[in-house]
Amino acid sequence: METATEPKKQPHMPGPDNQKPNQADGEAISPWKEAYWQLRKNKLAIVGIIIITFFILIAIFAPLLTNYTYHSISAADRLQGPSAAHWLGTDDLGRDIFTRIVYGARISLMVGFFAVSGALIFGSILGIIAGYYGRWVDMIISRIFDIMLAFPSILLAIAIVAILGPSLQNALIAIAIVNIPIFGRLVRSKVISIRQEEYIMAAKAQGMKNGRILVHHVLPNSVAPIIVQATLSFGTAILEAAALGFLGLGAQAPTPEWGKMLSDSRQFIQSAPWTVLFPGLSIMLVVLGFNMIGDGLRDALDPKMKS
Amino acid sequence: MTKPVLEINNLQTHFFTDRGEIPAVDDVSFSINAGEVLGIVGESGCGKSVTSLSVMGLVPNPPGKIVGGEILFRRQEGRDKAEDLVKVSRKRLRAIRGDQIAMIFQEPMTSLDPLFTIGHQIIEAVRNHRKVTKKQARAKAVEMLKLVGIPRAEEIVDEYPHQLSGGMRQRVMIAIAMSCDPEVLIADEPTTALDVTIQAQILELMKDLNRKKGTAIMMITHDLGVVAEICDRVVVMYAGKIVEEGDVRTILKSPKHPYTQGLIRSLPKMSNRDSRLYSIPGNVPKPGSIKQGCRFAARCPEVFDRCTQENPELLNLGEGHGCRCFLYEKEGKIVNV
Numbered sequence: 001m002e003t004a005t006e007p008k009k010q011p012h013m014p015g016p017d018n019q020k021p022n023q024a025d026g027e028a029i030s031p032w033k034e035a036y037w038q039l040r041k042n043k044l045a046i047v048g049i050i051i052i053t054f055f056i057l058i059a060i061f062a063p064l065l066t067n068y069t070y071h072s073i074s075a076a077d078r079l080q081g082p083s084a085a086h087w088l089g090t091d092d093l094g095r096d097i098f099t100r101i102v103y104g105a106r107i108s109l110m111v112g113f114f115a116v117s118g119a120l121i122f123g124s125i126l127g128i129i130a131g132y133y134g135r136w137v138d139m140i141i142s143r144i145f146d147i148m149l150a151f152p153s154i155l156l157a158i159a160i161v162a163i164l165g166p167s168l169q170n171a172l173i174a175i176a177i178v179n180i181p182i183f184g185r186l187v188r189s190k191v192i193s194i195r196q197e198e199y200i201m202a203a204k205a206q207g208m209k210n211g212r213i214l215v216h217h218v219l220p221n222s223v224a225p226i227i228v229q230a231t232l233s234f235g236t237a238i239l240e241a242a243a244l245g246f247l248g249l250g251a252q253a254p255t256p257e258w259g260k261m262l263s264d265s266r267q268f269i270q271s272a273p274w275t276v277l278f279p280g281l282s283i284m285l286v287v288l289g290f291n292m293i294g295d296g297l298r299d300a301l302d303p304k305m306k307s
Numbered sequence: 308m309t310k311p312v313l314e315i316n317n318l319q320t321h322f323f324t325d326r327g328e329i330p331a332v333d334d335v336s337f338s339i340n341a342g343e344v345l346g347i348v349g350e351s352g353c354g355k356s357v358t359s360l361s362v363m364g365l366v367p368n369p370p371g372k373i374v375g376g377e378i379l380f381r382r383q384e385g386r387d388k389a390e391d392l393v394k395v396s397r398k399r400l401r402a403i404r405g406d407q408i409a410m411i412f413q414e415p416m417t418s419l420d421p422l423f424t425i426g427h428q429i430i431e432a433v434r435n436h437r438k439v440t441k442k443q444a445r446a447k448a449v450e451m452l453k454l455v456g457i458p459r460a461e462e463i464v465d466e467y468p469h470q471l472s473g474g475m476r477q478r479v480m481i482a483i484a485m486s487c488d489p490e491v492l493i494a495d496e497p498t499t500a501l502d503v504t505i506q507a508q509i510l511e512l513m514k515d516l517n518r519k520k521g522t523a524i525m526m527i528t529h530d531l532g533v534v535a536e537i538c539d540r541v542v543v544m545y546a547g548k549i550v551e552e553g554d555v556r557t558i559l560k561s562p563k564h565p566y567t568q569g570l571i572r573s574l575p576k577m578s579n580r581d582s583r584l585y586s587i588p589g590n591v592p593k594p595g596s597i598k599q600g601c602r603f604a605a606r607c608p609e610v611f612d613r614c615t616q617e618n619p620e621l622l623n624l625g626e627g628h629g630c631r632c633f634l635y636e637k638e639g640k641i642v643n644v
Contacts, residue, residue, distance in 0.1 A: 028424060028465045028466045028467060028470075029466075029467060029469075029470060030422075030424075030467055031421055031422055031467065031469070197417060198412055198414050198417040198418045199417060199418055199419055199420045199421075201365065201412065201418075202410075202412060202418045202419070202480070202483075203420075204365055204404070205363055205365060205404060205405060205409070205410040205412075206404065206405035206409070206431075206432045206435055206483065207400075207401040207402060207403070207404035207405035207406060207435055207436065208401075208405070208431075208435055209401065216431070217420050220420075220422050220423075221420070221421070221422060
């Protein structure tokens with residue numbers, strides 16, 4: 001294994017995988033370009049990207065992929081195993097599982113997207129305020145984060161859903177709230193560390209306004225870890241949505257949410273294992289995909305700006 | 308006699324920490340004339356960096372604060388109209404910073420934002436103070452890069468900091484600092500992080516800019532070699548106070564204060580290669596730890612009783628040569644009462 005990978009470490013292998021131009025070309029190499037090259041070299045990240053692209057495509061083209069609707073019940077087709085008619089079998093109400101998984105991809109990806117976006121936006125704003133203003137503002141915001149992080153996230157999400165009432169939308173809100181401190185703390189620590197960078201001092205010495213420094217120098221330099229965290233959180237958010245769905249606190253019937261499908265089918269785990277296997281597999285693959293991309297991005301972005 | 312471009316009177320910058328109030332800069336006065344290169348010399352922690360940050364209004368607050376004194380800045384035109392940088396509004400200070408008083412830092416490797424091109428950063432600096440179009444600012448950026456001796460300026464302008472060496476980056480920092488034609492350039496150990504050969508080039512460049520543009524330079528350094536190379540006058544600081552000041556020849560040829568003498572003796576010499584390198588015994592005292600007497604007393608080879616009991620005043624030894632030591636009390640008169 002060791003010897004097999006050895007030749008690939010040669011820095012300037014010709015070929016399509018390594019098109020990094022020489023410094024001598026005088027071409028500007030932005031840190032983002034550098035990260036892109038790094039990411040392209042990472043096989044696991046590529047696998048992750050393929051998995052997620054696959055799920056995004058089936059989510060977009062869901063109606064074209066199946067002749068069934070996700071909610072049509074058919075007593076005659078109850079709990080059928082995978083066949084030509086029903087590729088992944090049917091559930092206890094005779095609904096086509098493939099159809100439900102394909103439509104479920106829409107829900108999971110959407111939950112992931114909106115929950116992460118919400119957490120990202122609010123978490124970043126709070127993190128910037130805490131990191132930038134410091135002192136008592138930081139004290140208050142950080143302590144609130146600490147309190148939120150003291151709860152197991154799923155427990156906190158359950159509590160929030162219990163207050164708001166069970167629905168997919170409320171589950172999404174709960175997941176977003178639960179993830180706010182994760183982004184908040186990350187952004188705060190990044191803002192604090194970047195504020196002490198010498199180029200921030202240099203920008204101040206040039207007479208730049210604080211606000212301008214924050215937007216033009218502090219934020220862009222904090223973006224890399226935020227992107228990594230967002231990607232990883234995508235997976236967690238989907239997992240949390242599935243967990244809430246499983247507990248009956250998320251999507252309600254007949255919404256084809258993967259976690260909900262799991263819980264509806266759990267009594268058939270022995271008689272009709274496909275009813276549990278495929279939704280479970282979908283959750284696993286999507287989360288795995290996002291984690292692989294996230295890890296790849298971290299490797300590409302974190303040792304960043306190295307020359 | 309024209310009035311100095313920058314005049315610092317009785318500056319006191321203190322740090323308020325859990326261990327109490329620490330006077331990092333304690334009653335420091337000096338001035339820089341237009342077109343002059345002033346060296347501020349001292350060991351780490353003697354207050355020379357804090358002095359420069361005080362001038363820029365960049366002392367981290369909290370814990371630091373200017374508690375007394377004034378920093379008078381006079382523009383080239385209307386030299387007698389002085390502005391006290393301690394008292395001006397933050398907005399006014401921002402307008403002066405980077406435009407009329409610019410600063411370069413010790414670490415060229417981290418002083419540029421890694422995410423933006425060199426050109427972008429110079430353009431940003433120019434447009435921060437001047438109402439010019441992006442195109443004009445870009446032309447200015449290329450012009451500045453050429454001025455500081457960067458080859459292939461048209462290409463470098465679109466490159467990123469990590470593509471440049473330390474010496475090149477320091478040149479870029481100087482280009483940024485000089486982009487608005489400042490009256491004063493504060494250089495905080497600009498060559499410390501560089502190779503010796505590059506150091507000489509950067510010093511040469513600064514001396515050149517000083518001559519061409521008439522920019523006064525306040526050179527903060529611990530390196531007497533740098534002082535000898537570039538400075539016209541020198542201020543020697545020790546534990547937050549000025550212990551000796553004068554023109555560079557006087558200070559280097561016939562230093563009066565035992566501390567300055569020690570500093571010069573501890574320079575390695577080619578002539579006596581066999582003997583051990585001299586070092587001043589002891590360590591720099593913590594700022595604020597000495598309440599009474601001369602701050603150098605504990606390390607001074609010429610110490611006598613009075614040194615530990617009374618604070619020496621800065622004595623005028625003639626021709627702008629000042630020294631804070633009891634040894635010269637008969638020769639000089641007190642200048643800084």
